[in-house]
Amino acid sequence: xxxxxxxxxxxxxxxxxxxxxDVLEKGGVSIRALSLADxxxxxxxxxxxxxxxxxxxxxxxxxxxxxxxxxxxxxxEDEPGSLGEILGILDxxxxxxxxxxxxxxxxxxxIVLLHxxxxxxxxxxxxxxxxxxxxxxxxxxx
Amino acid sequence: MIWNEEAECMDQDKREELQIKRxxxxxxxxxxxxxxxxxRLDQSGVKPEDIKTLKDIEKLPFTTKDDLRxxxxxxxxxVPPRDIVEIHTSSGTTGKPxxxxxxxxxxxxxxxxxxxGLTMFGADEDDIIQNTHGYGLFTGGFGVHYGAQKxxxxxxxxxxxxxxxxxxxxxxxKSSVVIVTPSYGLYLSEVAVxxxxxxxxxxxxxxxFGAEMWTxxxxxxxxxxxxxxxxxxxxxxxxxGPGIALECPEQDGLHIMEDHFxxxxxxxxxxxxxxxxxxxxxxxxNLTRQGMPIIRFRTKDLTALRRKKxxxxxxxxxxxxxxxxxDDMLKVRGVxxxxxxxxxxxxxxxxxxxxxxxxxxxxxxxxxMEVRVEAxxxxxxxxxxxxxxxxxxxxxxxxxxxxxxxNVTLVEPKTIPRSEGKAVRVFDKxxxxx
Numbered sequence: 321x322x323x324x325x326x327x328x329x330x331x332x333x334x335x336x337x338x339x340x341x342d343v344l345e346k347g348g349v350s351i352r353a354l355s356l357a358d359x360x361x362x363x364x365x366x367x368x369x370x371x372x373x374x375x376x377x378x379x380x381x382x383x384x385x386x387x388x389x390x391x392x393x394x395x396x397e398d399e400p401g402s403l404g405e406i407l408g409i410l411d412x413x414x415x416x417x418x419x420x421x422x423x424x425x426x427x428x429x430x431i432v433l434l435h436x437x438x439x440x441x442x443x444x445x446x447x448x449x450x451x452x453x454x455x456x457x458x459x460x461x462x
Numbered sequence: 463m464i465w466n467e468e469a470e471c472m473d474q475d476k477r478e479e480l481q482i483k484r485x486x487x488x489x490x491x492x493x494x495x496x497x498x499x500x501x502r503l504d505q506s507g508v509k510p511e512d513i514k515t516l517k518d519i520e521k522l523p524f525t526t527k528d529d530l531r532x533x534x535x536x537x538x539x540x541v542p543p544r545d546i547v548e549i550h551t552s553s554g555t556t557g558k559p560x561x562x563x564x565x566x567x568x569x570x571x572x573x574x575x576x577x578x579g580l581t582m583f584g585a586d587e588d589d590i591i592q593n594t595h596g597y598g599l600f601t602g603g604f605g606v607h608y609g610a611q612k613x614x615x616x617x618x619x620x621x622x623x624x625x626x627x628x629x630x631x632x633x634x635x636k637s638s639v640v641i642v643t644p645s646y647g648l649y650l651s652e653v654a655v656x657x658x659x660x661x662x663x664x665x666x667x668x669x670x671f672g673a674e675m676w677t678x679x680x681x682x683x684x685x686x687x688x689x690x691x692x693x694x695x696x697x698x699x700x701x702x703g704p705g706i707a708l709e710c711p712e713q714d715g716l717h718i719m720e721d722h723f724x725x726x727x728x729x730x731x732x733x734x735x736x737x738x739x740x741x742x743x744x745x746x747x748n749l750t751r752q753g754m755p756i757i758r759f760r761t762k763d764l765t766a767l768r769r770k771k772x773x774x775x776x777x778x779x780x781x782x783x784x785x786x787x788x789d790d791m792l793k794v795r796g797v798x799x800x801x802x803x804x805x806x807x808x809x810x811x812x813x814x815x816x817x818x819x820x821x822x823x824x825x826x827x828x829x830x831m832e833v834r835v836e837a838x839x840x841x842x843x844x845x846x847x848x849x850x851x852x853x854x855x856x857x858x859x860x861x862x863x864x865x866x867x868x869n870v871t872l873v874e875p876k877t878i879p880r881s882e883g884k885a886v887r888v889f890d891k892x893x894x895x896x
Contacts, residue, residue: 327844329837331874357846361871362837364846383876385837389844418845435844 321443322390323433323456324372328365329385332358340365340384347378352459353433355421366421368393368433370460391433392442393459395452398430406432406451413445425462465581465613466574469721470776477777480721482516484749489513489522492755495540498533499757519724519747520735524758527560530700534558538754541565546753551599552699553798553865562601562699565753569608572702575719576609579708582717582774583668583693585639587614592637594646595673596622601703602673602796606641606695609705615639622646625653632664640688641670641695643796644680648827651687666690672697672704673796675784677893681713694783700759701746707781712773715780722750725779726758727767730788741766743788744781762788792890794822795829797866801887804833807863811856813840817878824892830869833860837872 330336337356344351353368368391369375376386396402403422410417415436422432431454436442446453464470472480490510492499502523503509512521530538538561539546547566551559564572585591591610595602597619610617618635620628622643628650631637642650647669654661666688671681672695684692696716697704706723707716718725724747727736736742744761748754764786769779792799801820808814819834833856841852849872856870 325844327842329842329872329874331872331877336874359846359850362849362873364844364849366844383874385839385842385875387839387842387844 321392321447321453321455322439323368323393323459325389325391325433325435326367326369326372326376326379327387327389328367328379330356330363330365332361332363337363337365339382340379343379343382343384344369344375347375349375349378352462353421353423353431355419355433357419368459389435390439391435392439392446393454393456394432394434394446395425395454395458396430396432398424398428402430403432406434406446409445409449409451410434410436410442412449413441415442415445431459431462463581463584463586464775465578469719470578470717470778472721472777474777477720478516481724481749482513484721485516485519485724485747486510486513488747488749488751488755489757491540491752492757496538496755498529498537516724519726519758522758524733524745524760525756526760527700527762530560530756531558535561536563538756539563540755541753548604549599550601550604550699550703553600559599560700562702563753564702568702568751568753571722571750572605572705573608573612575702575705575708575722576605577612578609578719579693579695579705580606580609580613580615580639580670582708582710583639583670583691584711585610585613585615585668589613589638589667590616590618590635591639591641592618592620592628592632592635593641594620594622594628594650595641595643595704601697601699605697605703605705606670625650626657629654629657629659633659636665638665638667639670640666641672642684643674644671644676644684645674645795645824645828647671647684647692648680648687651684652827661687662689664688668693670695674793675892678783679893696781696784698746698761698763701748701756701761702751706746710772710774710776715768715782717772717776717778717780718767720778723747724749725767725781727765728760730760730762730764739766739768741782741785744784762791764788790888792820792822792888794831794866797864799831799864799866803863804860807859808835808856810859811841813838814856815875819878819887819889821889822892829892831866832869832871834871834873834878836875836878838875841872 355366357364379386418435420434424430493510506523508521546563548564550562593606597603669692681692693709695704696707707718726745727742730743744763748756763784765781815836821832823830
């Protein structure tokens with residue numbers, strides 16, 4: 321139920337994001353989901369890609385700093401209140417969330433990627449409460 | 463007004479006579495009481511008796527900051543410790559600080575030379591001096607304090623900081639002379655404006671500024687903002703502190719208190735003595751100091767000496783404004799910083815590449831120092847708060863080493879240029895050359 325996620329260190333400088341994307345393009349990597357956390361002088365680019373290990377190496381060969389971490393992906397109805405419901409589960413179980421990002425995958429279906437401080441507890445709480453967790457393969461094949 | 467006309471307006475013959483007598487005495491005292499000097503002179507094959515003319519000083523070996531550091535803490539004292547009544551230290555940046563010890567008589571000398579300087583600025587018994595130099599191990603605060611007390615001024619020993627309070631006091635106590643570092647002076651004037659104070663209404667008589675590199679432009683700015691003339695104070699802890707050389711109303715060079723400090727200019731590479739008007743490294747010798755006489759100290763400050771008739775009437779030789787350093791020392795907010803210290807701090811942190819850059823700017827008249835460090839997989843975390851924590855941790859290590867708050871920027875790997883030979887690590891973007 322854990323999805324591998326790449327985190328890439330980016331300096332907050334013109335052209336850095338583009339440089340990372342160029343590397344992915346040349347390597348034929350198609351991004352499934354993306355988020356960018358930005359601080360005043362640096363940022364963290366987070367990516368879900370079909371082949372995380374290969375992509376990590378590709379980026380590292382181009383002098384990027386990359387870490388592989390894990391997130392949880394939850395499928396939800398694309399309608400008001402869906403996200404709140406999922407966050408409510410974590411909240412009710414006293415699970416802190418470090419960050420999340422979400423996207424609309426298909427008509428009527430959205431996916432949220434969650435990074436709780438404790439990922440196993442997060443999965444447990446979500447499963448017990450009937451959240452629709454999806455696998456890496458499902459995300460890659462979207 | 464001249465504080466000590468006899469000393470400050472002495473004719474050449476008399477001055478040289480006094481200087482050689484004092485030089486002979488000090489060399490003898492150092493040789494007999496300080497093992498470091500005995501060893502050095504013996505190694506160089508020079509005896510105190512060999513000093514027959516002032517020119518003979520060139521036979522004596524130099525003293526460097528490293529020599530002083532090796533003698534830490536009290537190895538350079540020429541008197542028993544009980545005769546030392548006060549101690550100051552340099553900011554202690556590269557390794558151990560340099561300790562400076564003063565006897566009662568040395569404090570009298572220090573008071574005397576600073577009194578001469580404050581008198582040059584026009585200060586007298588009726589003046590209220592607001593001394594924003596820090597009181598403590600730093601010599602700035604106490605040196606100015608002693609001089610002002612000697613003159614009979616009223617001293618406000620406020621130290622640096624509490625800027626709003628400074629302004630309130632300037633206004634309420636009607637301070638007439640303010641002692642600042644140039645950057646703090648400019649900052650003070652800005653806060654004054656924010657606080658709605660019309661600096662013209664302060665009716666300041668003079669500003670005394672020191673402890674930092676400065677430019678004529680900065681002086682003009684200080685003068686314009688405070689509506690008062692601004693005069694430079696030069697000094698260094700190793701030799702005594704502020705008061706070694708000061709500016710008279712002519713504002714064209716600093717009079718060196720030659721009866722107490724003997725100046726030379728050398729070529730920093732060949733170590734040869736340079737003539738008047740030639741720019742090189744200033745070398746100073748204590749002529750009268752009891753507690754810790756220093757002979758031929760290499761200041762690493764670049765300047766030139768000029769002996770010319772001064773409209774103020776003083777015959778003391780003048781030195782130019784310091785135009786640079788022979789080493790890579792930077793002064794940031796008055797604190798001496800060597801790039802090697804930053805490196806030392808970085809080496810304590812796992813996962814940091816030894817590639818860094820130091821960028822010094824002066825955005826709002828106050829110095830800012832940025833240290834750019836390459837991030838590495840060890841330092842990188844997926845979580846923003848951890849990355850921010852890493853940045854803070856590096857900043858704290860550097861703070862511990864320098865005593866200065868800096869801003870650390872993590873940059874991508876291999877983005878700091880590698881250079882062959884001596885790396886250019888420092889980018890001082892402050893402007894000192896106008």
